[in-house]
Amino acid sequence: PMMVQSIFWYVASPAIIQEIGGALHSQALTNFRPDGTIMAIFGLTFGYAAYMSEVYRAGIQSISRGQMEAARSLGMTYIQAMRYVILPQAVRVILPPVGNEFITLLKDTALVSAVAVPDLTRRGREFQASTFIIIETWVMVALIYLTMTLLATRLVSWVEKRSKYER
Template identity: 40%
Template sequence: MSSPPRKTRREIPFWLLAIGLLGVLFLWLITTDGNYATIFAAVRQGVFVTLWVTFVAFALATALGLLIALARTSRHRVLREVATFYVEIVRGIPMLVLLFYMAFVGAPQLVAFWNWALATPIEHGLLPALSVRDFSMTARAIAALTIGYSAFIAEIFRAGIEAVPKGQTEAAAALGLTRMQVFRLIILPQATRTVLPPLGNDLVSMIKDSALVSVLGVQDLTQLGKVYSSSTFLFFETYNVVAFLYLVMTIGLSLLVRGLERHMAKSDAR
C-alpha cells in the first residue's frame, strides 16, 4: 500500500529573497550613511503625496469606469456608442499628454464655461466666480489620472460583466427581479471576483504613472527627488532612494494582489 504523498513545503522564490536583501541594504544605508539619511528625510513627504494622488484618482477612476462599462453593455445603442467613443479616444492619448491637456486646457475651459453658463447667479452673488487658480495642480493631476485610467478600468469591468453567464441573468429576470436587482444581486458579485486581480494590477501601474504628475510641479516623490538632486548634485544617491521607495510601494502592492488572487483561487476550489 503506497503512502500518501507528502505535502511539499513552499519554497521562497529567489527573486523575492534578492529584493529583500536589497531592501535590507538600502535600510542600512539610510540609517548609517549621512547623505542617504538626509535624502530620505527630504523626500519622504513625497511618498504621502504619491499615495494620496494614487488612491484618490484610482477610487474615482474605478467609479467612473464602472459607469462607462455599464453604458458599454447597455441595450441602448446611443449609450454604447458614446461609451465606446470615450474609451477609444482616451486610451489612444498618452498619459503625459492627458496631464498637460487637463492642466492647461481642461481646467481653464471648465472655469470659462462655469463663469459663462452661470453668469446671472454669479452677478447676483448667489454663486462664486471661479478662476484658474482655484484648481490646484494636484487636483488637475488627479482629474487627468482619473480620466486616463477610467477607460482601461471600464474595459476590465466590461469583461467581468460579460463573463457572467447570460442564463443566470435570464433566470433571475424570469423570477421577477428587476434589472437593478439582477445587476446588484447576480452580476456585480460575480463580476467583482473576476475584476479584482486586474484592478489590483492597475493600481500598481497607477503608482508608477503618478510619477508623471511631477511635470506639473506636484510635490510628489519624483518632484522632491528632482528638486533635491538638482540643488545638491547627489543624483546617484537621490534617485537610488526614490527608486527604492517606489519599489517598496509597488512590490508591496503586487504581493498583496498575488495573495488576494491565491485566496480567491482557494475559495473557488472549495
C-alpha cells in the first residue's frame, strides 16, 4: 500500500543509507538527513512508477503481434516499428488507465501527511486543531480535493477525446 511505501521512504531508507555510509566510512552518507517532502516524492514516484509500468506493458502487449510482423516485413527496424506502428496504437489503449492513475495519485498525496509533509490534509488538521472548527474545516478540505479531482478528470477526458480516431 502507498501508506506503507511512504513510511518506508521516510523512515527506513535514510537509516539504510546511513548504515551504508557507516560501512563505507562516508561522513556525507552517515549524516544523511533527508527532507520529508523529498522522501514523500520518492515514495510516490517509485510506487506509481511500478503501477504505470504495468499499464504501459499491458497496453503494448494488447496490440496484435501481426502489427509488428507487418511492420517488420515492410523493412522497418524494431525501433521504427515500435515508434510508428505499435506505440501510436498503444497510446490510445493506455490513456484511460494512465488518467485514472494520475487522479489516484492526486488523491494519494493526502497520505504524505503521515510522514510530516505539510499537504492539504495536514494543513486542515492544523487549522482544525487551532480553531476548533471541525466540520467546516473538513468540508472545505473535501471540497478542495473534489475540485482538484474534477478538474483532473476533465483534463483526462479532454485528452482521451483528442486521441480518439475513427476506424
